[in-house]
Amino acid sequence: MSSRLPAFSGLTAFYAAVRNGTLTGAARSLNVSQPAISRRIAQLEADLGCALFDRSHKPVQLTDSGRELATALRSGFDLIETATDRIRRAAKGRVVTVSGPSGFVAFWLIPRLGQLQEACPGTIIRIISMEHGEPGRIGDVTVRFGAQDPSAQQEIKILGEEVFPAASPLYLSRIQTPLTPDEFSNKALLTMEGSRRYWYDWPSWFDAIGRPMPPAAQFIDFNAYAMVINAALAGQGICLCWSGLLDTFLDSGALVRLTHLSAASDRGYFMSLRDGGAARPEAIAVLNWIAQSGATPAPTAAGRLGEQH
Amino acid sequence: MSSRLPAFSGLTAFYAAVRNGTLTGAARSLNVSQPAISRRIAQLEADLGCALFDRSHKPVQLTDSGRELATALRSGFDLIETATDRIRRAAKGRVVTVSGPSGFVAFWLIPRLGQLQEACPGTIIRIISMEHGEPGRIGDVTVRFGAQDPSAQQEIKILGEEVFPAASPLYLSRIQTPLTPDEFSNKALLTMEGSRRYWYDWPSWFDAIGRPMPPAAQFIDFNAYAMVINAALAGQGICLCWSGLLDTFLDSGALVRLTHLSAASDRGYFMSLRDGGAARPEAIAVLNWIAQSGATPAPTAAGRLGEQH
DNA sequence: ACTCATCATAACCTCAGCGTATAATCCAAT
DNA sequence: ATTGGATTATACGCTGAGGTTATGATGAGT
Missing domain, CATH: 1.10.10.10 (Winged helix-like DNA-binding domain superfamily/Winged helix DNA-binding domain)
Known part of the structure; x- marks a missing residue:
């Protein structure tokens, strides 16, 4: 010029x-x-x-x-x-934004991001981590945790809620193993601070498996689930694990499940498209990939969105 | 935006x-x-x-x-x-550039600039001061000092060369007045440094009036005529004045002519148009105004450029 | 394998262009 | 004619946007 x-x-x-x-x-x-x-x-x-x-x-x-x-x-x-x-x-059309609870994002979605990118070339994945209670829907694909909402638009359940305790080998090496729930007395139990009973915490977990809450348990509180897991990985205590969420750590042995006992509910991680049937093809492709990669094998009755016969 | x-x-x-x-x-x-x-x-x-x-x-x-x-x-x-x-x-078409020797610019042209602007509304006058010996023609209207050049394109003589000494009242109050050329001994004579004999300097001036150069005169050199005149105005000595050039100072009494004696030559300030007959109307108008304002009443035989019958 | 040109990034530096303060001026209202 | 408010211009001081140099990474040609 x-x-x-x-x-x-x-x-x-x-x-x-x-x-x-x-x-x-x-x-x-x-x-x-x-x-x-x-x-x-x-x-x-x-x-x-x-x-x-x-x-x-x-x-x-x-x-x-x-x-x-x-x-x-x-x-x-x-x-x-x-x-x-x-x-x-x-350029923005090539960006698909996925939002979800911070635990889901940190331990389920981000570890699979490479595979997702390979499955969706030309699409830029943008991830937004959200805490429980934040308002509204953000992003093209939204993941939430909670009970099924029959009045909501079509949602795919990608993970159910099945919860069990786990700890790191480092932690277990400092105490006797195996450790049954009856032996949790005086043990460090890691928990989410300010829990609002939207998911299992230690008291409700013990109640669900029909055992009393162990006396003299020591609680260590965190304000994000990612911090809970990081503390567990660091050997600082026993955490509650959601099945399917922490598979990468359980599979690698970084965390060890402590008992076959687990509590289950009909809650879970539900995924939906913000724009429903009007969603862009790129967003539908991302949702479908997450759905088929989820640990829950059976999607809801609506099946895969975007597929036509 | x-x-x-x-x-x-x-x-x-x-x-x-x-x-x-x-x-x-x-x-x-x-x-x-x-x-x-x-x-x-x-x-x-x-x-x-x-x-x-x-x-x-x-x-x-x-x-x-x-x-x-x-x-x-x-x-x-x-x-x-x-x-x-x-x-x-x-915008450039509205700009007429006038270039000339720095003395002419400082003492003749700039004092008349207001009148020139009023005479040429819509024209922006741009002035370039040039020292003797600088090459070429710069500007739409060019003023040069020297002898008439018969082979040059049409030029208008705007000021002839008639030179006489002058000093400020401040200077004269410190010495006896009136001061004749015979009494210039031991007086401060202001001069242009590096004079190349293209104009009168003190020796050639005295020679022209048929009087000997006064002995023991004190020369104070400057490298620009404007500085010479500023020194004279400040009462630091006697300067040579070109008639017509410093009228504003002589008329106001800031400088006082010291003798009726003067040296004259056929040199003078000549003005021309860089582009000759192809000059823009705005440039022609500026040249004509300067010509009619010049102290020399009779232009060269070519008369006013640009006028048609 | 080597060399050169091109491009990206880190670290450092400085002055272009900002804001504030304030004066000048136009215009509408009185 | 006067006044007040809005608009614009200019001086002065300050700082961070955007420059440079140094250097490493990489593509392309030989």
């Missing part, structure tokens, strides 16, 4: 003044101070060698040269803005 | 890369370093959400998005550049 084009800071300041009617209005619209606009336009006028505004009036009025430049800038900027908008939308 | 337009620093860097074929070539053409171009384009790509160049090749190749953006930028920048070029040329 020739150096004959003026500095764009001046052109954009000038054009903002044209559209806003005053230099003060241009400053507001560009989020700078009014003197900044004044100087930029003065520099542009020095470069061009003539006034673009008639300053014998307040607010300023365009000169003939200013009018000519404004027309060219409108056309030129519109061309560029239209092209960049199309490019941004095309 | 919407904030949706990307930063122009990125757009211009990208477009320069497209036109130059490589980022390195873009850096050269924009006079910045190659890393600066690299970062600017990276920021643009982050804003747009996609790659504009395919970097698995050297040099880089445009992606589909890059090609689309390049097309839009070519059109948009061309519109803007064409408009700004027209505006610059129109």
